[in-house]
Every structure is written in C-alpha cells, then in structure tokens.
Amino acid sequence: MSDPASPRQRRKDARPSELLEAAMALFVEKGFAATKSEEVAARAGVSKGTLYLYFPSKEELLKAVIRDTLLADIARGAERLAQEDGPTGQLLVELMTDWWVNVYNSPSSAIFKLVMTEVRNFPDIGEFYLREVIEPGHRLIGGLVQRGIDRGEFRAVDIDGVVHSIVLPMVMLCLHKHSMGACGFSDSHMGNPSEFIRQHLDLILNGLRAPRSDGKPVL
Template sequence: MSPISKFICETHAKVHAKRERRKEARPGELLAAALELFVEKGFAATKSEEVARRAGVSKGTLFLYFASKEELFKAVIRENIAGRFPEWNAEFDAYTGSTADLLRYTMTIWWQRLGATKAGGITKLMMSEASNFPEVAAYYQKEVIEPGHALVRRILQRGIDRGEFRSIDLKYGVYSVLAPMIFLLTWEHSLGACAGCDETLDPEKYLAAQVETILHGLCKSDTPPPPEHKKDR
C-alpha cells in the first residue's frame, strides 16, 4: 500500500471511529438536553425540536432514539432516578451503623446526589403536570414512587426490628420521612428560586433539623404519653 493510500485509509478509519463515538454519545446528550428543558419549561411546554436543537442534532435524529416525547421523558426519569434504585438498595444492605445514622445519611446523601442536581426538578414537574399526562404519571408511580416508598419502609422496618425505633404504622411513617424531602424540592424549584425571595433555606441544615424531629419528636423524653381514648359504652 502506498503512503497516500495508507493515509487515506487511516483518515477514513478515524472519521468512522469519530462518527461511531458521536452516535453512542447522542442518547446521553439528548437526555441531558431534555432534562434541562423539562425542568426549565415543564413537560407540556417543551417541544421535541427544542430538545434536538439543544443537543445539536435534528428532530429526526431524536426520534431515531426515542419514539415520542413521552418515551423521552420516561428515559430521563429512568436515567436520573429510577435506574439508581439497585445501587441505593445495595448501599442499604451494606450499611452497618445504627438506623438513626442510616436515616440521617439517607436524607443527606439524597440531597447531594439527587435533590441538589437538575434532576431534583423532576418531582415538582410531576406534581404539577401528572394529571394531564396519566401515562407518564403511571410510569413515575411505578418506577420512582413505589420503589422509593419501599426503600424508606426498609429503613424504618430495620429500626423497628433492631429495637431502635418504636413500632409505627409504616404506611404513614414513610410519608413522615418523605414529606420534608418533597417540600424541599418544591421550595427549591418555586419560591426558593426567586431572586426577590427574602426567606433563605439552607438545604442541609433544613434536612438535619427535619431528621432530628423525626427521630426524637417534639415532646421531651419525660413527657407522659397521651391517654388512650376510651371506647363509648
């Protein structure tokens, strides 16, 4: 092979390899662009062509990877939240400390890994638009809400089984843990995002205060329990 032919072959190979790498990167670039736009504008207001434009591809290219805007949004949820539950459950299984420390760790690390990121806006988005897009809402319910509840339930059950927590109604105990987390996400992506808002909220201090209230309640330890309600005779 002549030097010129060799150069041409090598150049073609490099171009082909570059194209293949670009092709492999496109789904991730589309998901990143979609996440930004969905959080910024909402699901209904985001157009498929806007996502493609921000990712630097054509609208046709977007639909080669995702059949519809709904499927694109499901992929965003899967990439940023739903797909991480195996990792989070494995982390739970490996934890050896007290359950109180596990709950503190869970709420803190949730904020650092998810809540403080762009993906934290997905929760508020779902709360505001779920009723208009039942298919997406059903997907979010199955892939995020249900496994999220199950993980929190496992934490609380661990504390009860080890004698560290008192026995509680786990169905509503789960909401006691999730409520301050959901409030924080809602705040951060609504009033907390307004430049003129006078109220400041330090997320990690807020979560630390909430978890201690969950763990210890508001009553002093020597406060007697409330009397039981007597049945009508």
C-alpha cells in the first residue's frame, strides 16, 4: 500500500485548479487586460514563477480557464447525447436547460463577456474560442436538431439558424448578468433567469416540431 501523499504534494497537485480559480475571479473583477499575472499568483498564494511553470502566459491561463469550464461542459453534453435515445425534443430541452442554467449560475458565465470585450486586442483568444467552444457547441446542438429532422420529429429547417436562435439569447443573458446586472441594474421583465431559459427553449421546440398529418402543429 502506497503512503498517503504528503501535504506538500497535495498542495502541488492543487495548484493548477487554485490558479484557475484565482484567474477567473480576477478576470471577472478587473478584466483580462487589466489583470496582472503577479496578481493571479498572489491570490492563489504562489509565486509568479510558479504560475509560469503551469501557464507560460496570461493568454494560456485564460485558455485553460475556458477549457476547465465551458469545454468540460460541452464534452459532458456530448457524452450524454451519445448515451440517450429518447425523444429528440425532450432531450434538446433537458440538455440545453441543464447546461445553460449551470453556466449562468457559475463563474463561467463571465467568459462570454471576457471574450467579447477582449477579442480585438487578443485575436489569438478569439481564434481559440471559435475553434474550441463555438464550433464544438455548434456541432453538438446542430447534430441534435438534425437527428430530430431525420426522425421526423422536427420539420426541415435551417440548422445554423436554429443553433443561433438557441444560443444567442443565452449568451446575451450571461452578458447582461456581468454588465448591467453587475452594476445593480436588473431587468424587471426578465424575472427568474432559469425560468427564462426554460421558456425560451420551449418556444424554440414548439417552432421546430413537425406538423401533424392534418397540418396543425404538434402541441
């Protein structure tokens, strides 16, 4: 039986996650450009040199934050989709509701604002976000919509348009949270964000459903 890891070893193993948590918090508070690497290191309780052992640049640190949050969630969604074979509409609503409610209620909801506000000055981040987040997410949702069409559950639609219709209001919800919402300005018409997400997906689903044989939509 191997000896338990020493406190020093456990501390070393914990450092990457602690650095990512510190980076996310500071990026949200100050913005990516205004955050200094030494501030991230100090908040995580390590030296700047230790930070660079794990993440050679601040850009790589932000990429790691994105991988640890949004990318991990997309991978879990893809795994769930591969395992389930129920009605496509039900799966679409459940998968997207669970994913977006989780994102909205977590620190990762700030990533959308970080990318949107910093991408012009850091195009490498934009390329990474497009390749690693937007494209896999688009394939996941688009593949689900295509499955519904192939099975006759959904009517024939422009899949790219449907994906954008699903995603963009959700992104805007997260942007609102970390812009107007962060300044204390709430939208009284929005109500409960989690309920808004469910209502939005229900609206999309009812627009997707194939009509009945008599030409009326399936309710």
